Amino acid sequence: MSQNPVDIIDLHKSFGSVKALDGLQLTVRPGEVAGFLGPNGAGKSTTIRVLLGLQRPDSGTAKLFGGDAWNDAVALHRRLAYVPGDVSLWPNLTGGEAIDYLTRLHTTSGNRAQLKRRKAALLEHFELDPTKKARTYSKGNRQKVALVAAFLVDPELYIFDEPTSGLDPLMEAVFTDNVQQVKNAGKSVLLSSHILSEVEKLCDTVTIIRSGRTVESGTLAELRHLTRTTVSVLVAQDPAAITTIPGVHDVTTTVGSGATRVDLSVDNARMGAVLTALTRLDVRGLTATPPSLEELFMRHYGSERDLEAVSR
Amino acid sequence: MSAPTLDVARRAPAGRTAPPQTSASAAALAGTGYLLRFMLRRNWVRLTVWTGALVLFCGYYVVAISAVYVTAADRQNRAAAMTNAGGTLLAGPGYGLENYTIGAMFTNEMALWLIALLATMNILQIARNTRAEEASGRSELVRALPVGRHAASVAAFLVVVIADVAFVVFGSALLIGPGQLAPADTFTLMTGVGLTALVFAGITTVTSQLTVHSRAASGLAFAVLAAAVLIRGIGDIQERHGSWLSWFSPIAWTQQTRAYVDVRLWPLAVSLVAIVVALAAGAALASRRDHGGALLQGRIGRADAAPSLAGPFALVFRQQRGTLLWWLVGCVAMFGPAGLFLGADSGSAIKDIAGQNSLTAEIFGSDPIAAFLAIMMLHNALAVAVFTTAAVLRVKPEEDEGRLGLSLSRALSRTSSLLAHLAVAGIGALVLLLLGGALPLWVGTLLSGSDTSLLVLLTSGGAFALGIGVLIAFTAVLYAWLPKATPLAWVLCGLVIVERFFGSVLDMPTVIKALSPFYWVGNYPKDPIDPVNLIGLGAATAVLLALAVTGFRRRDINAG
Numbered sequence: 001m002s003q004n005p006v007d008i009i010d011l012h013k014s015f016g017s018v019k020a021l022d023g024l025q026l027t028v029r030p031g032e033v034a035g036f037l038g039p040n041g042a043g044k045s046t047t048i049r050v051l052l053g054l055q056r057p058d059s060g061t062a063k064l065f066g067g068d069a070w071n072d073a074v075a076l077h078r079r080l081a082y083v084p085g086d087v088s089l090w091p092n093l094t095g096g097e098a099i100d101y102l103t104r105l106h107t108t109s110g111n112r113a114q115l116k117r118r119k120a121a122l123l124e125h126f127e128l129d130p131t132k133k134a135r136t137y138s139k140g141n142r143q144k145v146a147l148v149a150a151f152l153v154d155p156e157l158y159i160f161d162e163p164t165s166g167l168d169p170l171m172e173a174v175f176t177d178n179v180q181q182v183k184n185a186g187k188s189v190l191l192s193s194h195i196l197s198e199v200e201k202l203c204d205t206v207t208i209i210r211s212g213r214t215v216e217s218g219t220l221a222e223l224r225h226l227t228r229t230t231v232s233v234l235v236a237q238d239p240a241a242i243t244t245i246p247g248v249h250d251v252t253t254t255v256g257s258g259a260t261r262v263d264l265s266v267d268n269a270r271m272g273a274v275l276t277a278l279t280r281l282d283v284r285g286l287t288a289t290p291p292s293l294e295e296l297f298m299r300h301y302g303s304e305r306d307l308e309a310v311s312r
Numbered sequence: 313m314s315a316p317t318l319d320v321a322r323r324a325p326a327g328r329t330a331p332p333q334t335s336a337s338a339a340a341l342a343g344t345g346y347l348l349r350f351m352l353r354r355n356w357v358r359l360t361v362w363t364g365a366l367v368l369f370c371g372y373y374v375v376a377i378s379a380v381y382v383t384a385a386d387r388q389n390r391a392a393a394m395t396n397a398g399g400t401l402l403a404g405p406g407y408g409l410e411n412y413t414i415g416a417m418f419t420n421e422m423a424l425w426l427i428a429l430l431a432t433m434n435i436l437q438i439a440r441n442t443r444a445e446e447a448s449g450r451s452e453l454v455r456a457l458p459v460g461r462h463a464a465s466v467a468a469f470l471v472v473v474i475a476d477v478a479f480v481v482f483g484s485a486l487l488i489g490p491g492q493l494a495p496a497d498t499f500t501l502m503t504g505v506g507l508t509a510l511v512f513a514g515i516t517t518v519t520s521q522l523t524v525h526s527r528a529a530s531g532l533a534f535a536v537l538a539a540a541v542l543i544r545g546i547g548d549i550q551e552r553h554g555s556w557l558s559w560f561s562p563i564a565w566t567q568q569t570r571a572y573v574d575v576r577l578w579p580l581a582v583s584l585v586a587i588v589v590a591l592a593a594g595a596a597l598a599s600r601r602d603h604g605g606a607l608l609q610g611r612i613g614r615a616d617a618a619p620s621l622a623g624p625f626a627l628v629f630r631q632q633r634g635t636l637l638w639w640l641v642g643c644v645a646m647f648g649p650a651g652l653f654l655g656a657d658s659g660s661a662i663k664d665i666a667g668q669n670s671l672t673a674e675i676f677g678s679d680p681i682a683a684f685l686a687i688m689m690l691h692n693a694l695a696v697a698v699f700t701t702a703a704v705l706r707v708k709p710e711e712d713e714g715r716l717g718l719s720l721s722r723a724l725s726r727t728s729s730l731l732a733h734l735a736v737a738g739i740g741a742l743v744l745l746l747l748g749g750a751l752p753l754w755v756g757t758l759l760s761g762s763d764t765s766l767l768v769l770l771t772s773g774g775a776f777a778l779g780i781g782v783l784i785a786f787t788a789v790l791y792a793w794l795p796k797a798t799p800l801a802w803v804l805c806g807l808v809i810v811e812r813f814f815g816s817v818l819d820m821p822t823v824i825k826a827l828s829p830f831y832w833v834g835n836y837p838k839d840p841i842d843p844v845n846l847i848g849l850g851a852a853t854a855v856l857l858a859l860a861v862t863g864f865r866r867r868d869i870n871a872g
Contacts, residue, residue, distance in 0.1 A: 054721075088715050094613035146718070
C-alpha cells in the first residue's frame with residue numbers, strides 16, 4: 001500500500017479554446033504536506049476539480065491512491081476531505097446541520113459520541129456558532145464550516161483549495177495547528193495557496209504551476225538551492241573586491257564610521273567564493289538570510305509581470 | 313482615460329446640485345438614473361421576451377378567436393359556458409355575456425391571465441433587482457458609491473414601468489390594428505392590466521423589505537397574487553358583475569372597467585392609489601432597516617442536524633418542503649371550494665348549461681359533472697406542471713453556486729444526487745395531484761351532497777402524474793446534456809398549458825399538440841383514458857430518465 005495519495009501525470013484540460021491545464025505534473029507522497037502554488041488562473045482549482053472527479057481530463061492521468069479520479073470517484077472520496085476556496089452552503093440549513101450532512105455523506109457508520117465530541121472541540125477551536133443559518137454567515141464563517149466538516153471525518157488525504165481566504169490571522173493560526181496535527185498523525189495534505197508564508201510554514205514539498213504547467217517542484221530545501229541568499233556584512237576594509245565575484249548581485253555599500261556596510265545577494269552555488277573573499281576584509285558583523293519562497297515565486301512570475309509591463 | 317468606476321461616481325451623486333435643504337430626499341434617490349440604465353442592460357433580454365410574448369399572445373388570441381367564433385350565435389354559446397362557477401373563477405365578472413362581442417370575450421376571459429402573467433414578470437423582476445442583489449452582496453458595492461438608499465428600489469420599479477408601458481402600447485396597437493377593437497376601450501383595458509400588474513410590483517417592493525431572501529420576497533408577493541385571484545373569483549361567483557368582495561382584489565380594478573361593454577375609467581384610479589400606497593410603505597419600511605437586513609428576523613436553528621438529514625434526498629426535501637407546503641395550501645384552497653360547487657344545485661345548473669346549445673353540449677358531453685371534474689383536475693395538473701418544472705430547475709443553482717460540487721467531493725454518486733433531486737420533484741407532484749387536487753375536490757363534492765368516486769379522481773391524478781413524469785425527465789435531460797439551456801424546460805411547460813387551454817381554440821397542429829404529455833392524458837373522466845397512452849408516457853419517462861443519468865455521469869460539473 002505505498003500508493004501515492006495523488007499522482008497526476010501530463011494532465012491536459014481545455015475549456016473551449018482556453019487551455020486550463022497543459023501538461024501538469026503533481027505528486028503527493030504518503031504523509032507529505034504538498035504545497036500547490038500558482039497565481040490566479042494558473043489552473044489550481046481546475047486541477048483539484050479533476051482530482052475530485054468533477055471534471056474529466058482531456059488527456060493524461062489523475063490518480064488518487066492509485067485509483068482513477070473520474071471512474072472511482074465515490075470510493076476514493078471516502079478516503080479524502082476537500083475544502084473549497086469559496087464555500088457555498090445551503091441557505092436554510094444551520095452551520096451545524098451542514099457539517100453533519102457533509103459528515104454523514106462521508107461515513108455511514110462511526111462512533112456517534114466520539115464524533116460529537118470532536119465536532120464540539122473543532123467548533124470551539126474555530127470559534128464557530130453552529131446554530132446560525134448559513135445565509136447569515138460571512139465568507140470566513142462559511143469557510144470554517146467546510147474546515148470543520150473536513151477535519152471531522154479524519155481521512156487519509158486532505159485537499160485544501162486556498163482554505164484560509166476570508167479567515168482572520170488568528171483563525172489562520174488555528175488552521176495551521178490543525179494541519180500540523182494531521183501531518184503528525186501521518187496524513188497527506190494537498191494545500192493550494194497563493195499565500196507563501198502559509199506554504200512555507202506547513203509544506204514539505206512545493207509544486208509551482210503557471211498557465212496550467214508545472215514549472216518547479218521539489219522539497220523546499222531543493223528549491224532554495226536554486227535561489228540566492230541575502231547577505232549583510234560589516235567590514236573594515238574596502239569591499240570593492242567582492243562586487244566583481246561572479247554570482248554576486250545587487251550590491252549596495254554604506255560607508256559608516258570605521259566600517260562599511262555591504263548588502264548583497266549571492267547565488268547559493270557561489271557562497272563559498274564570497275565567504276573566502278570576505279575573510280580578507282576584516283569582518284565585524286555578518287547576517288545571512290535564506291531565500292524566502294516569496295523570492296522564488298517572484299522569479300517565476302516576475303518575468304511574466306515584466307513582459308506585461310513592457311507591453312503597456 | 314477615465315476609469316468606469318470614476319465615471320459612475322461622478323455621474324451618480326446628487327448631481328442635479330439641489331439646494332442643501334432638499335438634499336436629504338434628493339440624496340436618497342441619487343444615482344437612480346444610472347442604476348436604471350444598468351438594470352435595463354442586465355435584463356433587457358428577459359424583459360423583451362416576457363413583454364414580447366404577452367403582446368403577441370394578445371394579438372394572436374383576438375385574431376384566432378375572431379376566426380373561430382365568427383357569428384354572434386357562436387359567441388353566445390361560448391358566453392353560456394362562462395356563466396357557471398368554474399367559468400367565472402377562471403375568467404371574469406361576466407360583463408357583456410348578453411352580447412358577447414370579441415372585445416367583451418377578450419376582457420372577460422383574458423384580462424385575468426394577462427394580469428397574472430404581467431404581474432408575475434413584475435414580481436420576479438423587482439425581487440431580482442432589489443432583494444436578490446442585496447442578498448448576494450452585490451448591491452453593497454453599489455451602495456458604497458454615492459447612490460441613495462431608495463435608488464435601487466425606485467430604479468427597479470421604473471424598469472417594470474417601462475416594460476409594462478411597452479406592453480400596453482404595443483399590445484393595444486395589435487388589438488386596435490389587426491384585432492379591430494375599439495381604441496378607447498382597448499386602451500382603458502390594457503392600461504388597467506398594466507396598472508394592476510404594477511400594484512403587484514409595488515407589493516413586491518414591500519415584501520422585499522420583509523425578508524432576507526429574494527425567493528421568500530417573491531413568494532410572499534405570489535401569495536398575495538394567488539389570494540387576489542381567489543378573492544376576485546369568489547366575489548364574482550357570489551354575484552354576477554362582482555360583489556363587494558371582488559373589490560378587495562386588484563384584479564377587479566381592471567375587470568371592472570367594463571371595457572367594450574360600458575367602459576368607465578375610475579376603477580383605474582384605485583390601482584394608482586394602491587401603487588402609491590405600496591411604494592410609500594416600501595420606502596418607509598426600507599428607511600427602518602439596515603442594508604442586507606430584513607424586518608422579519610431569521611430564527612436560530614439546531615446545532616446538530618436531525619438524524620433524518622442523511623443523504624441527498626433528505627437534503628433536497630429539506631430545501632423544498634416549504635415551497636411544497638405553500639403549493640399544497642394553495643391547491644387545497646383552490647380545489648376544495650371548487651368541489652363545493654358540484655352540490656345538487658350547481659350540478660343541475662351545469663346540466664342546464666350543457667343542454668343550452670350544441671357547443672356547450674360538446675364541451676360538457678353527456679356527463680357535465682365528469683366534464684367539470686376533468687376541467688378541475690386539469691387545472692390542478694397544470695399548476696403542478698409549473699411547480700415541478702421550478703422544483704427540478706432548482707438543481708441548477710445548486711451546481712452553479714458550488715454546493716453540488718461540495719456534496720460530490722464526499723462519497724456521493726452523481727446518479728443518486730440527480731435522482732434525489734428528481735424524486736423530490738416527482739413526489740411533490742404526486743402530493744399536489746392527489747392531496748392538493750383529487751382529495752379536496754372529492755371532499756368538496758361530498759360536503760355539497762354530490763356523489764363522486766374518489767377512485768375516478770385518483771385515477772385522473774395518477775394519469776397526470778405520468779405526464780408530469782415526462783416533464784421532469786425532459787427537464788433533467790436538458791440539465792444533463794445542455795446545462796446552459798436548462799431554462800428551455802419552461803418552453804415545454806408553456807406548451808402543455810397553451811395546448812390544454814387554447815389548443816383547439818387556436819387550431820394548433822396535432823404534431824405540436826402531441827409534444828405535450830397532457831395531450832395523451834386527455835379529458836378523463838369526461839372521456840375514457842387509453843391505457844396505451846399511459847404506458848407510452850411511462851416509457852417516455854423511463855427513456856428520458858436513463859438518458860439524463862447517462863449524460864449527467866459524463867459531463868463536467870460546474871463547481872462554482
